[in-house]
Amino acid sequence: MDSYLPEKQKPQHLERGSRPTKPNIIFNSGPEQAFAPPLERLLDEFLTDLENAGRSRHTLVNYRCDLRRLIEFAPEGLHALGPARLRLFFSSLAGKSPATRARAQASANAFLTWCYKHDLVPANPMQKLDRVKLPEYHPRPLESRTIRKVLDAIPKPNLRDRLLFTLIAETGLRVSEALGVYFEDLILTPDDEQIVVRGKGGRTRTVMLYAAPESLQLLRRYLRESRITSGALFRGDPARRGSSRPLHYRTAHHAWLRYCEKARVNAGIHALRHSFATRLLNEGVSLGVVRKLLGHRNMQTTLRYAEVTDATVKRELMAHHRRSL
DSSP states (O other), X not given: OOOOOOOOOOOGGGSTTOOOOOOOOOTTOOTTOOOOOXXXXXXXXXXXXXXXXXXXXXXXXXXXXXXXXXXXXXXXXXXXXXXXXXXXXXXTTTTSOHHHHHHHHHHHHHHHHHHHHTTSSSSOGGGGSOOOOOOOOOOOXXXXXXXXXXXXXXXXXXXXXXXXXXXXXXXXXXHHHHHTOXXXXXXXXXXXXXXXXXXXXXXXXXXXXXXXXXXXXXHHHHHHHHOOOSSBSSBOOGGGTOOSSBOOHHHHHHHHHHHHHHHTOOOOTTHXXXXXXXXXXXXXXXXXXXXXXXXXXXXXXXXXXXXOOHHHHXXXXXXXXXXXX
């Protein structure tokens, strides 16, 4: 009885008409992980998602700035952003302030968390790194006469800057919120003037302009002379080829420092908001009202402003004694 043995087969890549296949090489990846797109493209997609989620323009600018520097440390691609490469990036920021370094860490963590959620990395390498410890923050308010000194240093014809900084001082708006105000956000009903403000996280609140008389007066004059009827309220100067887009934070910050130098005052632009909150609390306005006016989500944030002066303590004690008599 004849037996039939199976014919020895040639390797597939030696058969006529076939070509050897190239192996797929995936760096730092699990078996189900696909190739990651270029980091520049990932950064654009990440920022687009943040914009769609209602994050502020100021936040997007900061993230883009931090993350562009980060991806310069990973020319090979996303797979190279491990703990060692991240440490190298953060070491390059050693001379920066703790707040700047903490922001860079927060930006990197947000981006890598997004990459992990989209199955682009097996884990977030930021979880293996220690974070920058920020010193305890205490707001430093300015006295009313000091604020007036800086506001008076702004040239009278420069209505834009006078309105911007007076508005922040009288309403406690964040700088980014003030710069994000559009003409369409204004409600100019007599005796009920308001601004609809978009705050952090896309949350909106109403700011009462009728409680800010100097700002309201400057606003009406500014609208009349600038002839703005739509779009950003604070924008570049057309005489200097300025854009109609909202004024950049850096431009406003430099202008404030310039006026402070002229008035011989050493103060950051955020001191205007701090001064507004501290003044209200020292005048007896409740924490709940101040929290609403400032747009804080957490009461603990508002409590940072609750340091009262000796004069306030004396006034409260005297009032208590009068009530108890």
